[in-house]
Amino acid sequence: MKVGLDKTTIIEMAANMADEKGIANVTLKVLAAELGVKPSSLYKHFNGGLGELNKELMLYGWHSLEIEITKAAIGKAKDDAIMAICYAYRNFSAGHKGLFEAMQWYNMYRSEEHLQATQGMVSVFFQVLDSYELSEEQKVHIVRMFRGFLQGFSSIESHGGYGNPLSINDSFDFALKTILNGIHDLQEGMEK
Amino acid sequence: MKVGLDKTTIIEMAANMADEKGIANVTLKVLAAELGVKPSSLYKHFNGGLGELNKELMLYGWHSLEIEITKAAIGKAKDDAIMAICYAYRNFSAGHKGLFEAMQWYNMYRSEEHLQATQGMVSVFFQVLDSYELSEEQKVHIVRMFRGFLQGFSSIESHGGYGNPLSINDSFDFALKTILNGIHDLQEGMEK
DNA sequence: TACAATGGCTAATATGATTAGCTAAAAGGA
DNA sequence: TCCTTTTAGCTAATCATATTAGCCATTGTA
Numbered sequence: 019m020k021v022g023l024d025k026t027t028i029i030e031m032a033a034n035m036a037d038e039k040g041i042a043n044v045t046l047k048v049l050a051a052e053l054g055v056k057p058s059s060l061y062k063h064f065n066g067g068l069g070e071l072n073k074e075l076m077l078y079g080w081h082s083l084e085i086e087i088t089k090a091a092i093g094k095a096k097d098d099a100i101m102a103i104c105y106a107y108r109n110f111s112a113g114h115k116g117l118f119e120a121m122q123w124y125n126m127y128r129s130e131e132h133l134q135a136t137q138g139m140v141s142v143f144f145q146v147l148d149s150y151e152l153s154e155e156q157k158v159h160i161v162r163m164f165r166g167f168l169q170g171f172s173s174i175e176s177h178g179g180y181g182n183p184l185s186i187n188d189s190f191d192f193a194l195k196t197i198l199n200g201i202h203d204l205q206e207g208m209e210k
Numbered sequence: 211m212k213v214g215l216d217k218t219t220i221i222e223m224a225a226n227m228a229d230e231k232g233i234a235n236v237t238l239k240v241l242a243a244e245l246g247v248k249p250s251s252l253y254k255h256f257n258g259g260l261g262e263l264n265k266e267l268m269l270y271g272w273h274s275l276e277i278e279i280t281k282a283a284i285g286k287a288k289d290d291a292i293m294a295i296c297y298a299y300r301n302f303s304a305g306h307k308g309l310f311e312a313m314q315w316y317n318m319y320r321s322e323e324h325l326q327a328t329q330g331m332v333s334v335f336f337q338v339l340d341s342y343e344l345s346e347e348q349k350v351h352i353v354r355m356f357r358g359f360l361q362g363f364s365s366i367e368s369h370g371g372y373g374n375p376l377s378i379n380d381s382f383d384f385a386l387k388t389i390l391n392g393i394h395d396l397q398e399g400m401e402k
Numbered sequence: 403t404a405c406a407a408t409g410g411c412t413a414a415t416a417t418g419a420t421t422a423g424c425t426a427a428a429a430g431g432a
Numbered sequence: 433t434c435c436t437t438t439t440a441g442c443t444a445a446t447c448a449t450a451t452t453a454g455c456c457a458t459t460g461t462a
Binding site for chain 1: 417418426
């Protein structure tokens, strides 16, 4: 006894399990077994039980993603920076399917903490957009556009929703460039 | 007894319940209660139990969405048609939050039928894109781009994920126009 | 009318989450 | 060192839901 667990260890194990079997298969039963402990013992770390664990997974996921895209943006500017963070986002979702699910699933209908959790990522986008000639409003629109596109595209790709044999990588690249072109047009508009 | 249920009635009731309380709260217990029947009776209609019900909801949702966007495209061409089907998609997700969840949740890690289910919608996109000067490859990329954007944007919006007070409607409109601008650039490229 | 299929029911079982209450190990201070 | 408190585990019990088995009335049809 006295395995010596702590919240972080449990969350990381749960995240790995989610990536392997899908978030729906992360039960307290199997998680506890994996950790060498009884299910009820997990309540010593997560008072709120499974619900709280899922919330923590969500927070952990967004935090990890924030770190990844921040690293990706270092030393880059403008389109290069955008491309880099978008690719980092997509790579993250591909490498952490289960965790990425948790980031979206939890709090589907109660989003206070979810909203906080995504702020870090949003800030990175805004910083990168500062190097463009855009109004504040336009920046908000653009960040929303990228968030929507990235979440949807990654989610569909992760779950095998793009059936056509054409390279999904090419589609991603194409889409980013198309969006960036659209943004360039805006800037030309402003300079006039 | 002999309430006289059939699959369609049950699915529609389940869809309504999902829209009201979220898909996670559609249990056989409460669904049966709502239908004036015992939970076990539902197995006479859905051999596969809750899992099958969820699958049916998913299929029903994509089918309904296909109908909506098809109607929206009638009598329109090019950008007008694209805008119309995108708005129809977004309106659908806003009006059917729970069903829209079901469309994405079910089969997260088993996507054969899911893939079939989305084909109708994909076809509508392709038809609309036929009025543009684009290669087949480009069309595939573009459909993937729109699907990603629409699913992500709608999902984030539905769950209150866009915190900024700026109009989400404006953001949606802005994003569509930006993407369309990007696509126009492509066409100019081809004409050269 | 007989009789097969249908759609409902009750009762029993399984699985997983959760709670209550117990206890040994660890931590820390006199 | 010894006492005390907290912590992190355990067992046993409870609850909720899904699911299965088997019974029975209604319906619809030869």
